[in-house]
Amino acid sequence: MxxxxxxxxxxxxxxxxxxxxxxxxxxxxxxxxxxxxxxxxxxxxxxxxxxxxxxxxxxxxxxxxxxxxxxxxxxxxxxxxxxxxxxxxxxxxxxxxxTSLMRQIISIDLENQRTIVQPGVINSWVTQAVSGAGFYYAPDPSSQIICSIGGNIAENSGGVHCLKYGVTTNHVLGLKIVTPEGEIVDLGGQIPEMPGYDLTGVFVGSEGTLGIATEITLRILKSAESICVLLADFTSIEAAGATVSDIISAGIIPGGMEMMDNFSINAVEDVVATNCYPRDATAILLIEIDGLEVEVAGNKQRVTEICKKNGARNVTSASDPETRLKLWKGRKAAFAAAGHLSPDYYVQDGVIPRTQLPYVLHEIEALSEQYGYRVANVFHAGDGNLHPLILYDNSVPGALEQVEEMGGKILKLCVQVGGSISGEHGIGAEKRCYMPQMFSQVDLETMQWVRQVFNPKGLANPEKIFPTPRTCGEAANASAVKQFEGVERF
Incomplete structure (x- = not known):
């Protein structure tokens, strides 16, 4: 270690x-x-x-x-x-x-569908730079108007469209990195499959522990011929969850499929006022279908039928860009809306099998009642990536410790049903004590050996990802441990 x-x-x-x-x-x-x-x-x-x-x-x-x-x-x-x-x-x-001053888009190669950018380039800038020619960059985290490509590389970020198009690692062809010893090294190349070890895949998602990416070669995609967004509202979470599974089982892979519960719906409408989300719905699904015009028309009809078969009260659709953006605006603003409801919120990022969605949401509701903190649920329903937002007031003594403990139980629940402690936010300093919930000691030691190859002195982003006795005690009992000794708490 x-x-x-x-x-x-x-x-x-x-x-x-x-x-x-x-x-x-x-x-x-x-x-x-x-x-x-x-x-x-x-x-x-x-x-x-x-x-x-x-x-x-x-x-x-x-x-x-x-x-x-x-x-x-x-x-x-x-x-x-x-x-x-x-x-x-x-x-x-x-x-x-x-790296915020490293914000140049170095080159754009439309013919080969790639662009080279510095790490400080904002996520949405990539699409803006190529959209006029009919291309876009697929990974789209909710913070895409401010988050940087370098940060996306570190965390292997996803977004609402990762169900069909994958996360950041699926769109990175190559990297120029600076190793923890200061050497400049090129990983990957200009094409998706390079011979030899997939060191680009190893680096993406390593959270800055293997070095710093300074130039990133990204894959850009041709914009779809047709796009349609459907909004379906349900009277139960179970019905919405069953709809998600049925759509995937029917062989339809939407560009994005998002779910919001009633608390989140009303929070968004209070703050953003889209006037699109029915306030009395127990849950809503946002389903985006893209592709050829004839394909989208057929899938739109099939998805609508599946929603209604599972009890959807209403299914509305939008094909024009303005209305589509309006439907997505509320989902993209969900975290900000939670910030208007409470002085502070604590967000988790677990992943579960889609079939376990009703059970896990029921357990989260039980934890909410047990701890006395409200929870707003928004998630990438298509791939089971949950983002429960626990609302609390950090000025209340002991509140942060309580919501951390509650968040830890949610992560453990995700693992217990066959899921993961992180989908796209990374492990960082926050979740490292929960790594033993997913991985054996041998697994963790093997990961550290890989890290040591790149980072032999342990200087690059220390005290991240892996549990240590100083911060995690017995590691598995993370919720009972005082984390980040010497770090000022607010």
Whole structure:
């Protein structure tokens, strides 16, 4: 197991070395400016980094990492800071390498359906850059207007369209990375299948523990000839869940298939006011069908019949872009809507088999009653990726610990029914204590061997993914353990 020995550093020569590489404007060291970087989207835990650096090129990243390696300083890569698992949480006396200034779209090759971008490029910018020519980039997290491609690479992000088109790793052809020792290495290539080990696949989703991606070759897709979004509302979660299974069983793979419960529906309507979601529905399904015009027309009819067979009260559809975007707007704004209902919320990211959906939602409701915290459920129904939002007030002493314990029980429940503790948010600092719920000690040691090949000194994003005795105690009893010792809690 990799360990990181902590020692005091003389920061003056280190900062001077960074300034030689990046200039004074590329180094942030004032205490009040560092506050911006003390957490990512998981705001319950904060740790101020010693220094923040803002490189613009691969070569600058490599030089910065070499300095960190020379002085044995831990470093963490950060994109837009929208991650929800503490993957970009600094550790004590660390350097935060922020890639937000690396935002160039280096090249676009429409003929071969690929583009090369820097890690600071925002997810939605890729589609904007190629949509005029009839192309788009498929992975679309709810935070796509602010999250960066570099962060998507680290977490292997998905989105509402991952059911049909896959997650980030399915759309990455190649990478230029800086290793934890400061070497510049190319992984993958310009085509989907390269000979040899799939090191690109190993790197995507490694959460910054194997190095920093500085150039990413992405696969772009031709826009569908026809797109239709259906909204079906149900009087029971069971009926909506059965509809999801029946659609997949019928051989129809929608571009996206999302479910929201009554609490989420009303939260969205209160905040976004789409006037599309029926407030009295127990659950709604948003189903997007795309493809050839004749294919979409046929599948639209079949999906409508399946919804009605399972008791849908109403099924409405939209084919024009404006109305389709309006239907999706509420789902995309679900997290923001929860933020308007409560001072704080804690989101989980478990995955379950589709057939277990009614049972798991019933158990989540029971946990909600047991702990006394309301839960809004939104999820990628097609692939069973749950996002329960636990609403709480962080100013109440002990509230964070309680919702963490409740969230941990939800994750354990997901594993018990044959699922996973993460679908797209990553493990980060938040879920590492639950890794033994899914993996044996041998599994975890094998993963660490892979990590050590890339990251022999353990400097790249330490204290992430893997449980350690200091943070997880007996590991399996994660909910009873005080996490992140030395990290300020809010």
């Amino acid at each position: 990799l360990t990181q020995d902590k020692k005091q550093h003389n920061w003056k020569p280190i900062i001077k070395a960074f300034e030689v590489v990046l200039g004074k404007n590329g180094v942030v060291q004032r205490r009040e400016e560092l506050i911006t970087y003390e957490c990512d989207g998981l705001t319950g835990y904060r740790q101020r980094p010693a220094v923040v650096v803002l490189p613009r090129t691969t070569e600058q990243v490599a030089q910065v990492v070499k300095i960190c390696n020379q002085y044995s300083i831990p470093f963490i890569a950060r994109g837009s800071g929208t991650g929800l698992s503490g993957g970009a949480l600094p550790v004590e006396d660390s350097v935060l390498i922020v």
